[in-house]
Structure formats: structure tokens, C-alpha cells
Amino acid sequence: MRERSCDIAVIGAGTAGLAALRAARDRDADAVLIEAGPGGTTCARVGCMPSKLLITAANAAHAARHADVFGIDAGSVRVDGPRVMARVRRERDRFVAGVRAGVDELPAEIRIAGRARFTGPDTLAVDDHTALRFRAAIVATGSSPAVPEPLRDLGDRLLTSDTVFEIPDLPESLAVLGGGAVGLELAQAMARLGVAVTLFDPGTHLASLRDDGLAETARRLFGAEMTLRLGCRVTEGDRAPEGVRLTWTDAAGATGTGTFARVLAAAGRPPNVRHLGLEAAGLSLDEHGMPAFDARSLLCAGGPVFLAGDANADRPVLHEAARQGRIAGANAARLVASGRHAVEAPRRWTNLAMVFTEPQTASVGAPYDPADATLVRGSVDFGDQGRARIMAENAGALHLYADRSGTLRGAEMLGPACEHLAQFLALAIADGLTAEALLDRPIYHPTVEEGLKTALEAIVAALDR
Structure with a gap:
């Protein structure tokens, strides 16, 4: 196994990791970037950009169908599913290529390909080829879609926010599990593209709305475009000849069943931290495997480790990930140069x-x-x-x-x-x-x-x- 040392090990080449690397290197720290792939950032590859491409296509179809309110007859609207999805992937790939080009321009000697895990309070192993000693580490490993237990044996009939943009055509029907931002955006887009959508959520407030009046309005407006099953929990999912058969229980305890061509799991994206061996770094972990960390400085309790971006599950949006990366990178460089007392805790941005x-x-x-x-x-x-x-x-x-x-x-x-x-x-x-x-x-x-x-x-x- 090759041995190497550095000032700062940055784990993950997403939005937060790349920002951290730049901030650390701008302060003359010897920073190394470790990336297991596939790269391209969550936003460009499976998040903000492809979802907005799909939403824009859906809204174009919706606007054409409803142009009569302005006295315009657009005629019959036909959605070509393969062409819609092909454009989503084509434009998505352009965004991803831009990100990857930036990574490829980094000096080869500061990049290590592979999956990192902590082996001690100041050491990492990258796959079975590199042993890396560091003075500070930044965990920016992002997040992955959660798949509820009842759906785990559905094979290719199960979609997530990581796989939905790869389908060659639009399904005839779709069950969406999760009424938060990701689930609701994709559910409405699919519905406007002609897919029969049913959205399930155990809560009653879509899009994380807190105000009861706004939540009621949301149920009325979105319920006009898709079937809403709020207050429901999906308890079983089985492959059927025509797709997937789901069983659910509503708030009153009554059960229901239905068959859908595909199921989309969109009920959250937990951080990618379980494979890192954080306990070996001397960090105290909670029941979810998450270390305690300061939300302003991003420094973990118990070791010279910083947690940035979606990996800390605090504010999983791109502009926050970019800022957190910059904070973590600068603070890691300060820690290396002057010790923990030099670490800064900037004011948090307005949510x-x-x-x-x-x-x-x-x-x-x-x-x-x-x-x-x-x-x-x-x-x-x-x-x-x-x-x-x-x-x-x-x-x-x-x-x-x-x-x-x-x-x-x-x-x-x-x-x-x-x-x-x-x-x-x-x-x-x-x-x-x-x-x-x-x-x-x-x-x-x-x-x-x-x-x-x-x-x-x-x-x-x-x-x-």
C-alpha cells in the first residue's frame, strides 16, 4: 500500500468538497482530494439541474394545454416521452461535463481515486492502495436516496432521484413516496407530462409548509393534478406482472392497495457517512452514525474533522454546501497553521x-x-x-x-x-x-x-x- 501525508484530506468531490479544496489551497495548505465517483456533483448529476429540465418540459406541456385562458387554441398536445427524457439527459450531461472538466484540471498529484475510510484519528485508507496521514480532514461525501424497507426488492421497477432521469420513456403510472421538495417537484412534472401519478406521504403538509392555511391550499391545488394519499404509510411493495403492487395504511388504520408501473422513492436523502469509519477517528456518533459538529465552524467534536454540505444534513441545498465548503476549507487550513483556537465560526446565512x-x-x-x-x-x-x-x-x-x-x-x-x-x-x-x-x-x-x-x-x- 502506498503511503502519503498531507495537511488536509478532503473526502468527496461534490460542491462542498471542491469549494473546500479551493479554500484550503488558497491558504497554501497541502490539500488532497479523495473521490470515489461517479463525480459531477449531486446538483448537476441527479439533483437541481436534471429535475429543472424535466419540470421545464412539463410546464411547457401544461402551458400549451391551458393556453385557452388567454384566448389561444394550441390544439392537441402530444408528449414524446423518449424525446423529453433524451433532452433531460443531454443537457444534464453538459452540466456534469463542465464540473468534471474543472476537476480534471486539478493537478494529478492532489487527487486520489477510491473510497476513503478512517483508520485512526489522523489516518485514512483509500481502498487498498493508499494509506494517507493528515492533520485535518473534511468530510464532504454528500447524500444518497433513502429506500423504504417495503420497496427494497422491487429491482428496476423502483426509481430514486438518482435513477429516475435514466429511464428511456415515461411510465404510464407512477407512485411517488414523499411529499417534500424532491417528491412533489417530480410528481407534478410527471403528472403534467401525462403520467398518472399518486403521491404518498405520512404527513399532511406538502413541500414542508408549516402554515395550516397554505398547506390546505397546496393540497387543493396539487390534488387537482395528481392523486394525493396524505397521512398514508406504504407497508408492502411487491412485483406484479404489470408493475408494482403497493399496500398502504391511512391515518384511520384502513388499508388500501394499488398497482403502478413504477415507484419513485423520494422520502429523503440521508448523509453518506456510514462507510467512513468515523468512530476510528475518535468521534462520538449518535444512533444514526452522525458525529456532533458545530453548525457554524463545521468542526466535529472529538477530532480535527470538519463536516460540510449534504454530508452533515443541516441545510442540504447547493448554495449552503458551497459556503460550508469554503468555511470548512478555510478553517481546516487555520487549524493546521495555528491550532483549534484559530478556527472561525461565521454567522449563518438566512435560511x-x-x-x-x-x-x-x-x-x-x-x-x-x-x-x-x-x-x-x-x-x-x-x-x-x-x-x-x-x-x-x-x-x-x-x-x-x-x-x-x-x-x-x-x-x-x-x-x-x-x-x-x-x-x-x-x-x-x-x-x-x-x-x-x-x-x-x-x-x-x-x-x-x-x-x-x-x-x-x-x-x-x-x-x-
């Missing part, structure tokens, strides 16, 4: 999460707590908002929260252009703006963003009272 359905959903900042009497709420109903009506996307609402000083704290929304509204509010919250101060900023007419004025004015009026 920002989106679901790219139609209507979109988003949450920003602190979640609303109806029991918190210090918060003031302002709302806008998109049902009669000017630009929303122009676009015939007038459904949903936005709830905005401020404290008693008027400082904006958070928002939750379901409606048109939420990706822009949420981004706008994230900047305002991060800058500590009050509702009154944001009202004094320009908002163009007529835009969906103009609806924010209604919510802001309600907060200011409530505080004046």
Missing part, C-alpha cells in the same frame, strides 16, 4: 428554501411560531394580486413575519414567482431591514413583488396600533 413546482413554495428566515406573541404577521392573497391575475397564476398566499420592532424575521409562501420573492426577502432579512424600511425601497409596477407591499403595510399598521 432560504424553495420548491420549484407551480405554484412555487418557499420559506425564508425563521419559521413562524403562532405561539410567539412577539411576532406580527402581514399577508398577501395572490388570488387578486394584479400581476398574478395577468399571468393567470392567481392562487396562493404569502405570510410575512416581523418582531415588535418591525424587523423582518421570516416568511412562508405558496404562489407565483416565489423564487424571486423569497430571494428578495432573504436579502432584506439578512440586512436587518424593518417592514417600514423595505416599504421605502423601490418595487416596480406591475410585478408579483409588488404584492409584498400589502403584507408590509399590514405589519406597519399592526405595529402602529
Whole structure:
């Protein structure tokens, strides 16, 4: 076995790992990148980019079918499943190739191919070919789809967010397990492409919406495009001649069965940490095999190990993974150069999460707590908002929260252009703006963003009272 030493071992060449490597090397640390493959980052390969390609195709079909609201007859719409999926893969592969090209440009001497595992508090083994001694390590191994126990023997009839984009054609029917961001996005896209979709979730609030009113609106709107079985748990899954036969139990204890051509497991992506041998690094692990770590510095308790990106399951979105990689890389370099006292714990970014359905959903900042009497709420109903009506996307609402000083704290929304509204509010919250101060900023007419004025004015009026 080849022996080697370095300052910093970065495990994983995804978004967080690549950002960590760059940050460490920018500080003149001897950093080594270990990658088991397949590479290309979760976002480009199986996440953000291919899912948005599928969603965009689905929304084009939906818009054509519903153009009559504008007095336009688009005629019969035919979805060519193989062509849809071929374009998804073709464009997906372009994104992945761009990422891989960047990795290939790294010096060969700082890259090690293989699967890493800790063999001691400062040593790693990479497959059976390299023994690596480090002074600090960064775990950025990403995540993988969870597959519920009842579905594990379904073979190729089971799809996950890692495999769904590889199917050559669209299935006739699809059961989707999971009503979070991934499950709901893919369920609506498939439904709009002509697939008969049934979505299962043990909860009642789609897209992680917390507000009961928004959740009820979401059930009504998404339920018009697919069959929703909320409050249900799938208990059995068996191969059948025509596909997969599922058995489920609802909240009242009643059972049901149904047959679907394919099943998509979209009920979460746990971190890829179990194969790493973290216990050998001297880290204390919980029942899920996760080490305790500081969410700001990303340093694990018990060893010179940092946990970044989806591997820490804290905020599994790309912009957070990129920032966490930079923080982990810089902190690892500081630790190597000056010891633990030099490690920094930057302020966390304002929370920002989106679901790219139609209507979109988003949450920003602190979640609303109806029991918190210090918060003031302002709302806008998109049902009669000017630009929303122009676009015939007038459904949903936005709830905005401020404290008693008027400082904006958070928002939750379901409606048109939420990706822009949420981004706008994230900047305002991060800058500590009050509702009154944001009202004094320009908002163009007529835009969906103009609806924010209604919510802001309600907060200011409530505080004046």
C-alpha cells in the first residue's frame, strides 16, 4: 500500500468538497482530494439541474394545454416521452461535463481515486492502495436516496432521484413516496407530462409548509393534478406482472392497495457517512452514525474533522454546501497553521428554501411560531394580486413575519414567482431591514413583488396600533 501525508484530506468531490479544496489551497495548505465517483456533483448529476429540465418540459406541456385562458387554441398536445427524457439527459450531461472538466484540471498529484475510510484519528485508507496521514480532514461525501424497507426488492421497477432521469420513456403510472421538495417537484412534472401519478406521504403538509392555511391550499391545488394519499404509510411493495403492487395504511388504520408501473422513492436523502469509519477517528456518533459538529465552524467534536454540505444534513441545498465548503476549507487550513483556537465560526446565512413546482413554495428566515406573541404577521392573497391575475397564476398566499420592532424575521409562501420573492426577502432579512424600511425601497409596477407591499403595510399598521 502506498503511503502519503498531507495537511488536509478532503473526502468527496461534490460542491462542498471542491469549494473546500479551493479554500484550503488558497491558504497554501497541502490539500488532497479523495473521490470515489461517479463525480459531477449531486446538483448537476441527479439533483437541481436534471429535475429543472424535466419540470421545464412539463410546464411547457401544461402551458400549451391551458393556453385557452388567454384566448389561444394550441390544439392537441402530444408528449414524446423518449424525446423529453433524451433532452433531460443531454443537457444534464453538459452540466456534469463542465464540473468534471474543472476537476480534471486539478493537478494529478492532489487527487486520489477510491473510497476513503478512517483508520485512526489522523489516518485514512483509500481502498487498498493508499494509506494517507493528515492533520485535518473534511468530510464532504454528500447524500444518497433513502429506500423504504417495503420497496427494497422491487429491482428496476423502483426509481430514486438518482435513477429516475435514466429511464428511456415515461411510465404510464407512477407512485411517488414523499411529499417534500424532491417528491412533489417530480410528481407534478410527471403528472403534467401525462403520467398518472399518486403521491404518498405520512404527513399532511406538502413541500414542508408549516402554515395550516397554505398547506390546505397546496393540497387543493396539487390534488387537482395528481392523486394525493396524505397521512398514508406504504407497508408492502411487491412485483406484479404489470408493475408494482403497493399496500398502504391511512391515518384511520384502513388499508388500501394499488398497482403502478413504477415507484419513485423520494422520502429523503440521508448523509453518506456510514462507510467512513468515523468512530476510528475518535468521534462520538449518535444512533444514526452522525458525529456532533458545530453548525457554524463545521468542526466535529472529538477530532480535527470538519463536516460540510449534504454530508452533515443541516441545510442540504447547493448554495449552503458551497459556503460550508469554503468555511470548512478555510478553517481546516487555520487549524493546521495555528491550532483549534484559530478556527472561525461565521454567522449563518438566512435560511432560504424553495420548491420549484407551480405554484412555487418557499420559506425564508425563521419559521413562524403562532405561539410567539412577539411576532406580527402581514399577508398577501395572490388570488387578486394584479400581476398574478395577468399571468393567470392567481392562487396562493404569502405570510410575512416581523418582531415588535418591525424587523423582518421570516416568511412562508405558496404562489407565483416565489423564487424571486423569497430571494428578495432573504436579502432584506439578512440586512436587518424593518417592514417600514423595505416599504421605502423601490418595487416596480406591475410585478408579483409588488404584492409584498400589502403584507408590509399590514405589519406597519399592526405595529402602529
